[in-house]
Amino acid sequence: MPRRSPCGRIADVDTQQRQIGVTELALRDAHQSLMATRMALEDMVGACEDIDQAGYWSVECWGGATFDACIRFLNEDPWERLRTFRKLLPNSRLQMLLRGQNLLGYRHYGDDVVDHFVEKAAENGMDVFRTFDALNDTRNVERAIAAVKKAGKHAQGTICYTTSPLHDVDVYLQQARELRDVGVDSIAIKDMAALLKPQPAFDLVRAIKAEMPDMQVNVHCHATTGVTLVSLMKAIEGGADVVDTAISSLSLGPGHNPTESLQEMLEGTGFIADLDKVRLGRIKDHFAEIRPRYTQFMSSFNVETDIFDSQIPGGMISNMESQLKQQGAGDKLKEVLEEVPRVRKDAGYPPLVTPSSQIVGTQAVFNVLMGRYKVLTAEFADLMLGYYGSVMGELDKEVVDKARQQTGKEPIDVRPADLIEDEWDSLHDEAAQLDGFDGSDEDVLTYAMFPKVAHGFFGTRAEGPKNVGKDPAELEAEKAAAAMGDSKTGPVRGPITYEITIDGKKHSVAVKPA
Amino acid sequence: MPRRSPCGRIADVDTQQRQIGVTELALRDAHQSLMATRMALEDMVGACEDIDQAGYWSVECWGGATFDACIRFLNEDPWERLRTFRKLLPNSRLQMLLRGQNLLGYRHYGDDVVDHFVEKAAENGMDVFRTFDALNDTRNVERAIAAVKKAGKHAQGTICYTTSPLHDVDVYLQQARELRDVGVDSIAIKDMAALLKPQPAFDLVRAIKAEMPDMQVNVHCHATTGVTLVSLMKAIEGGADVVDTAISSLSLGPGHNPTESLQEMLEGTGFIADLDKVRLGRIKDHFAEIRPRYTQFMSSFNVETDIFDSQIPGGMISNMESQLKQQGAGDKLKEVLEEVPRVRKDAGYPPLVTPSSQIVGTQAVFNVLMGRYKVLTAEFADLMLGYYGSVMGELDKEVVDKARQQTGKEPIDVRPADLIEDEWDSLHDEAAQLDGFDGSDEDVLTYAMFPKVAHGFFGTRAEGPKNVGKDPAELEAEKAAAAMGDSKTGPVRGPITYEITIDGKKHSVAVKPA
Incomplete structure (x- = not known):
């Protein structure tokens, strides 16, 4: 199978078995979901050769949160990260997650910025652009998809999977048609909250493949609810071509199903994921060793099926909880959780994914604290007025009226970005004012995505990347101490030497347990 | 559906959907697999009402390891535990795991002891006896199954699932016929190492149901390899009636697939597990609160597919590792792991489950340390001579000869227990000698199962059960400290004393939160 042809489809191997492609998530969504996107590039480098040779259909390695975390926490240039992956994964399709007209940021950008971003990402090595819109509004991904096609890369359209009284196979099939019509090379079903059950997975994929047999269908599921490896099995039976997993x-x-389990699961089924087991074993060992460095960023989460009923992703609940606590209203969580589905209904049943999950959640908090729709957040008002795009369901007319009164803005039904003027030149001028700006288009884009954070990053970039994980030497010492010591009272470390300044005088201090 | 009828089968509900029964494992195999069987009865009591009312087909709550742990670690009478469950779960079928002629111990018992044990277990409240033999030798479960039938309870025969060049659907189907012929009420497929992949699960269940449409088929899978919820789905499609899960x-x-995920998974598939979600939620919450008490007994295990190739369960590897270290040969593990499949082949491909896993593993260690079959363990010699029963494959003749020479015993082909005289009376007399023996048949059986441990337990029983988990107050304090303190350096407890050396001079320093 020729590797890296940007629009390459999965070819059947020379047997009765249908070949299933695999997208490896270790370098992006896996550590984003498990360890708050904190993994340093240096902790990934050692696995790249094996990842490159294992036989994946693509390697997801870039997206909004990784970009953000690079400049916010790791003092690492995300473009340099991309170039490094390109160098270390020469045979692989590199894949990114792109928020449509939002690119990697949280607002709609002018079309010229979209064009520049895609061009530069392609130039730096990106092959597959998985492009989604939180509201499943195709108009919000059109421009990005056109830019990807222009760059000669693989444009993947995305269906954000959610459930509601309105969402059924026909709704998603209609969206698939729209994506086909704007020229995507493949369609991904993105199940960010692990809501996609086996039978709906089968029905949805089969419906798309029945109407568009030549359209490659990718399926991305989180593992949160415990059912989605079964959903991948059913999606494959329904005709899916590529599925996403993590080593x-x-x-x-809150991460994904294991790559090795996916491969083993298929034995004898008539489907095969033809990955190199020896290399998978090495990739596993590599990250098993790295993982303890990031324990501090991990939750002890196991599996959770409540979301099937509540529709509220775990991350959203903890967000709302902290908002409530800041208001001294920590006891109102239950009311807020009951308010969310109502707000979602009034807003026309948007999928709950960044940024709609935050917008709906925050409005639910406001409703409980201040009375229902007494105060609208600016973002919720924009959502009700169409400034994020159009949604599936009907908008509540009274709430739309309140949004209009409160903001003085009128509802729109055009593509939101049609109202945004070209802005590349002004963004360039603003970025050029910043200390540490290196004059590149990449820096302009970094600034455009996260203006404030970019400012800080440009100033400290010269210091080089930092690893926020635990030091391997410290981990080793802890392991050794735990092996000989009492695991209940915590690791016994050897003497540790500090330099301590007391009343202005420096002392060398060695500390060990008495 | 009438509950607790001992031979009750799953009835289709009045819809198109086929009703799937669920066996809840929380009270036995779940904590055995996750927390070394250490959970105290008092930590289960609070969940019993919800478990009793949730709609399970059965509640597994008793077996060899729980019995052993009760008297070895918890100073708790396992028969009293059973009576407590009977009282707290009046509407449920209580289920146990019985090692055939081994009962709950590690040797074959005389038939009269088997009869007494089953009678007493039934009398104390047991409903469903899942009866297995490590070698899948039906002769080793016949007597126990007859005793269960005599007691009017549900006799479940068991196929221990393994893979080898010899094990295929026909082999297992033949075993199913043998079990049917000795009169079982149902057949369980027991996948203790999570080796049962989806397609073989489907093929195996379908083959049994095709030939015996009225035979209830239960499927028990561990989750270790990450694929077995898919296997349960496929087993259900193949006709399985009841599946095992844990809340x-x-x-x-190393435990099992989540009960809630199993239920959710089935939505829309034409199958339904009709459990009460509200009660499941409460059972979940109960054990989520209990679980941290036993962290010290838990491993950080996630998922592991290596066993598909190595055939060696994780628990067996750690056993062999510690054997090797005791011999100062920790560096030989790799050789031993390579030796295991050879020993298993020479022994005729027994499934690797207690006690065959220990017997094969220890012989592999001996082979590496002392030369291949230079010394046979007594147990391995017995295995080669047929004293554990018969195996699928051919035994290596040379090794059989060595076993004969070394032990002076001749190979047998009769049912091993045919060579064991009735022993109830002598066991009774021995038990009666022990301080603390209460004169009951139950105490005789406790002594018969674990003579040495029972001796100690009888002496301390009056002190009452102890809980080896962490004290809830201590857990609370840790949580509170962690919430306000630095999670990286662990909970801040009371004053901690350090020996500190400053500029070469030692000081004793006490540190406490300000």
Whole structure:
């Protein structure tokens, strides 16, 4: 099978078995979901050769949160990260997650910025652009998809999977048609909250493949609810071509299903994921060793099926909880959780994914604290007025009226970005004012995505990347101490030497347990 | 559906959907697999009402390891535990795991002891006896099954699932016929190492149901390799009637698939597990709160597919590792792991489950340390001579000869227990000698199962059960400290004393939160 042809489809191998492609998530969504996107590039480098040779259909390695975390926490240039992956994964399709007209940021950008971003990402090595819109509004991904096609890369359209009284196979099939009509090379079903059950997975994929047999269908599921490896099995039976998994040592919990389990699961089924087991074993071992460095960023989450009823992703609940606590209203969580589905209904049943999950959740908090729709957040008002795009369901007319009164803005039904003027030149001028700006288009884009954070990053970039994980030497010492010591009272470390300044005088201090 | 009828089968509900029964494992195999069987009865009591009312087909709550742990670690009478469950779960079928002629111990017992044990277990409240033999030798379960039938209870025969060049659907189907012929009420497929992949699960269940449409088929899978929820789905499609799961807060890792995920998975498939979601939620919450008490007994295991190739269960590897270290040969593990499949082949491909896993593993260690079959363990010699029963494959003739020479015993081909005289009376007399023996048949059986441990337990029984988990107050304090303190350096407890050396001079320093 020729590797890296940007629009390459999965070819059947020379047997009765249908070949299933695999997208490895270890370098992006896996550590984003499990360890708050904190993994340093240096902790990934050692696995790249094996990842490159294991036989994946693509390697997901870039997206909004990784970009953000690079400049916010790791003092690492995300473009340099991309170039490094390109160098270390020469045979692989590199894949990214792109928020349509939002690119990697949280607002709609002018079309010229979209064009520049895609061009530069392609130039720096990106092959597959998985492009989604939180509201499933195709108009919000059109421009990005056109830019990807222009760059000669693989444009993947995305269906954000959610459930509601309105969402059924026909709705998603209609969206698939729209994506086909704007020229995507493949369609991904993106199940960010692990809501996609086996039978709906089968029905949805089969419906798309029945109407568009030549359209490659990718399926991305989180593992949160525990059912989605079964959903991948059913999606494959329904005709899915490529599925997303993460190497076992970076899998499960709020992350994804294990790559090795996916491969083993298929034995004898008539489907095969033809990955190199020896290399998978090495990739697993690599990240099993790295993982303990990031324990501090991990939750002890196991599996959670409540979301099937509540529709509220775990991350959203903890967000709302902290908002409530800041208002001294920590006891109102239950009311807020009951308010969310109502707000979602009034807003026309948007999928709950960044940024709609935050917008709906925050409005639910406001409703409980201040009375229903007494105060609208600016973002919720924009959502009700169409400034994020159009949604599936009907908008509540009274709430739309309140949004209009409160903001003085009128509802729109055009593509939101049609109202945004070209802005590349002004963004360039603003970025050029910043200390540390290196004059590149990449820096302009970094600034455009996260203006404030970019400012800080440009100033400190010269210091080089930092690893926020635990030091391997410290981990070793802890392991050794735990092996000989009492695991209940915590690791016994050897003497540790500090330099301590007391009343202005420096002392060398060695500390060990008495 | 009438509950607790001992031979009750799953009835289709009045819809198109086929009703799937669920066996809840929380009270036995779940905590055995996740927390070394250490959970105290008092930590289960609070969940019993919800478990009793949730709609399970059965509640597994008793077996060899729980019996052993009760008297070895918890100073708790296992018969009293059973009576407590009977009282707290009046509407449920209580289920146990019985090692055939081994009962709950590690040797074959005389038939009269088997009869007494089953009678007493039934009398104390047991309904469903899942009866297995490690070698899948039906002769080793015949007597126990007859005793269960005599007591009017549900006799479940068991196929221990393994893979080898010899094990295929026909082999297992033949075993199913043998079990049917000795009169079982149902057949369980027991996948203790999570080796049962989806397609073989489907093929195996379908083959049994095709030939015996009225035979209830139960499927028990561990989650270790990450694929077995898919296997349960396929087993159900193949005709399985009842599947085993554990409530989500006691699931996954080396344990089992989550009960809630199983139920959700079935939506829309034409199958339904009709459990009460509200009660499941409460059971989940109960054990989520209990679980942290036993962290010290838990491993950080996630998912592991290596066993598909190595055939060696994780628990067996750690056993062999510690044997090797005791011999100062920790560096030989790799050789031993390579030796295991050879020993298993020479022994005729027994499934690797207690006690065959220990017997094969220890012989592999001996082979590496002392030369291949230079010394046979007594147990391995017995295995080669047929004293554990018969195996699928051919035994290596040379090794059989060595076993004969070394032990002076001749190979047998009769049922091993045919060579054991009735022993109830002598066991009774021995038990009666022990301080603390209460004169009951139950105490005789406790002594018969674990003579040495029973001796100690009888002496301390009056002190009452102890809980080896962490004290809830201590857990609370840790949580509070962690919430306000630095999670990286662990909970801040009371004053901690250090020996500190400053500029070469030692000081004793006490540190406490300001």
